[in-house]
Amino acid sequence: MAIIISKNGKNAKKIEKSTFDKEDYLQKYIYDNPDSVPLYDIKEDIRLLILAREFPTHSGPIDAIGVDREGEIYIIETKLYKNPDKRTVVAQSLDYGAALWKHSNDFSEFSSILEANVQKTFKISLNQKLQEHFGLSNEEIAQLLNSVRDNLSDGALHFVILMDSLDARLKDLILYVNQNSQFDIYAVELEYYKHETYEIIIPRIFGAEVKKDMKTTTRDKKLWDWDIFKERLKEIGAEEVIAAQKIIDWANDNGIEIEWTTSQRGGFFLCYYPEGKKGFYPLSVTGDGNVSWNAPHQGNKSPYPFDNPVKRSEILKRLSSIKGATVHVDNVDGYNGLKLPLRVIANEDARREFFEVCLWIKKSLEATE
Numbered sequence: 001m002a003i004i005i006s007k008n009g010k011n012a013k014k015i016e017k018s019t020f021d022k023e024d025y026l027q028k029y030i031y032d033n034p035d036s037v038p039l040y041d042i043k044e045d046i047r048l049l050i051l052a053r054e055f056p057t058h059s060g061p062i063d064a065i066g067v068d069r070e071g072e073i074y075i076i077e078t079k080l081y082k083n084p085d086k087r088t089v090v091a092q093s094l095d096y097g098a099a100l101w102k103h104s105n106d107f108s109e110f111s112s113i114l115e116a117n118v119q120k121t122f123k124i125s126l127n128q129k130l131q132e133h134f135g136l137s138n139e140e141i142a143q144l145l146n147s148v149r150d151n152l153s154d155g156a157l158h159f160v161i162l163m164d165s166l167d168a169r170l171k172d173l174i175l176y177v178n179q180n181s182q183f184d185i186y187a188v189e190l191e192y193y194k195h196e197t198y199e200i201i202i203p204r205i206f207g208a209e210v211k212k213d214m215k216t217t218t219r220d221k222k223l224w225d226w227d228i229f230k231e232r233l234k235e236i237g238a239e240e241v242i243a244a245q246k247i248i249d250w251a252n253d254n255g256i257e258i259e260w261t262t263s264q265r266g267g268f269f270l271c272y273y274p275e276g277k278k279g280f281y282p283l284s285v286t287g288d289g290n291v292s293w294n295a296p297h298q299g300n301k302s303p304y305p306f307d308n309p310v311k312r313s314e315i316l317k318r319l320s321s322i323k324g325a326t327v328h329v330d331n332v333d334g335y336n337g338l339k340l341p342l343r344v345i346a347n348e349d350a351r352r353e354f355f356e357v358c359l360w361i362k363k364s365l366e367a368t369e
Contacts (some may be wrong), residue, residue: 004201005195018194019164025061026078026190029201030162034066036201037076037160037188041208048074048229049133051126052117057099065114069264070135073149075100078162090173090185090350091272093159099156108334110152111145111296121340127299139279142269142297143261146284150263153288158184165189166206174207179319224266229287232266233342236289243345244285250355263287269294270358275305275364282315282361285342291339291354305364309333 006012008152032036034048038182048069050066075097115126122129130141135327151157166189174187186207193200201338233240247270249260257271272280282295282301295302295312305311314331320327324344331337345351 001029003193003200015128015193015195015200018192021082023078026162026164028081029199030076031064031076033121033201036203037162037192038203038205039074039160039186041205042186043068047134049130050076051114051129055100055113055117057093057096058102059099062096062100067144067146067148069136071144071151072158073148073151073156074158074160076160076162080164089161089163090159090170091179093161097155097157097159100157101152106153107149108336112334113278123188127297127301130290133207139259139271139281139300142281142294143263146261146294147263147266147295150265153265155369159186161187163187163189164192172205178207223262224260224268229260229266229268233289237343239291239343239346242353243342246332246351247285247345247354248360252360254355254359256358269291272362272365273305274362277365279303280361281366282306282312283338283358289340289342291342291345293336295337296333299333303365304331305367306361311364315357315361318360321356323354324350 002014005015016215031050031053034050036135037048037224037339045070048066048068050064052065054061055065057201062075063078066074066076068074075093075305077089077093079098103143111126118124118126118129124132127138127141130136130144131138134140134144136144158284158294166187170187172257174185178183184207186205189206190203191202191204195200202300223322225246230241231245233244250256251270257273259269259271259281261267261284266288267284269281269284280298282293282298282302284292284294286292295306295315298306300307300309306315308334313329316327316329316332316337319325319338319340320329322340322344324341324347328334328337340354345354
């Protein structure tokens with residue numbers, strides 16, 4: 001196929017299709033120009049942000065990892081047509097996804113790799129890049145990262161295979177997988193043309209039309225509430241239900257807001273809104289039966305006095321006195337700073353200590369600077 005280029009309707013030139021010489025160039029092109037991946041055929045308002053190239057896994061490096069505004073994760077693999085068997089890229093992509101999911105228990109490590117890549121490439125932090133690209137508030141960034149963590153834990157990943165040409169066998173394989181599984185696999189054919197200093201890319205996505213027709217593929221983003229969250233916790237145990245209810249009741253009695261998430265596993269944030277300051281939400285209760293550490297979402301952009309990491313670490317130090325809590329004070333800006341099972345809070349003494357820390361956070365925020 002050829003295209004015609006002209007200027008003001010004159011001097012028309014026929015430009016023949018070119019080829020990408022190296023996969024590395026194609027990878028870099030996608031990294032620098034994420035909008036060239038036509039995911040808008042899947043979701044009209046999607047904006048993809050590629051956060052890392054050559055992301056390390058036990059099965060080898062993933063070419064690129066991206067996220068969208070809702071915290072959906074995209075594994076992107078690039079393969080040129082000259083590779084002998086293009087069907088193997090599907091198996092390779094799934095292998096990378098399995099490796100990523102298998103070792104997703106340490107979200108701190110995952111986010112640290114993304115952080116390092118973002119700082120190296122964009123010279124700003126991960127949170128700043130998310131805020132810049134999607135135009136999000138700190139609270140919305142927290143929910144986005146929470147969704148990323150949930151999707152990673154659930155293995156809910158989207159696979160995007162980019163090639164300069166697709167053959168019929170690969171299309172048949174993707175059609176079969178998308179009609180008979182819960183996986184999202186998309187193949188993107190990139191027609192490449194070069195004219196003087198200009199590059200022209202014509203992207204075509206394959207597989208999106210199948211997923212659009214499948215009612216089971218769209219994961220509804222529901223806003224959790226106590227009734228449905230309670231049912232989720234019942235699957236873990238009665239103590240978790242009791243503890244979560246006690247936390248909600250105490251928060252309501254003490255002017256601390258409960259904000260429910262839209263994440264896959266469900267949960268709520270304990271939100272502090274001191275007068276004249278932005279919100280602070282260092283702790284959340286999650287559907288896996290834990291009180292989680294969320295201060296890394298805000299980092300040094302937390303409201304005074306918790307904009308200081310030393311002050312944030314004091315929260316962890318105070319929580320460490322609770323018998324049954326696992327605390328890593330030196331990981332104040334990592335998501336593994338705290339592991340506090342809800343069943344621990346079912347104990348009255350432990351619950352009292354937890355509420356004392358929560359009340360101390362509130363008083364610290366209300367103190368004048």
